[in-house]
Amino acid sequence: MVFSRVRLGLNPEMNALATLFISAVTIGVIVVNQAMIARERRRVADMKAAFAAA
Template identity: 90%
Template structure:
């Protein structure tokens, strides 16, 4: 009864996409508005196809906004217990539902281990991204210094 037949992972997925698409759209839209349109026009003038312009010029320029939108969507999806509870059917469960049901019964070592894994994964991710940003900034500064030395 209803679409899709029964409730399960498909309805949970559709619900989370509908919830998060507006957040991602706002983030990406603000980045696209700030983008220099002459870069795309120059690529088109030099003979690139619109598809190639998108993948070579536009996508790298909006990639940080897409990543930010993905991280925000992931955080909202992990946090949204109510949406998952209403959209899940019998036999389909998500991580927030499991955590909530186990915490209601009392804290146990599994939940402590899961929290430790989440904190560890986030910490490692932040450290890796920070190192990549520092390396990219150093490379950019070295390139600028080399360009000014030639001129």
């Protein structure tokens, strides 16, 4: 459907759909990145605690 629209010219509906899709992907990437950063911080804190206890 998207490729047939490209041949005929994009309309505002396709632009809106593309904007929503790009926004959803961007938000998903940000959320996953924040989760990975938090997990890494917890891992580093756990390693520091383990080395301090040893």
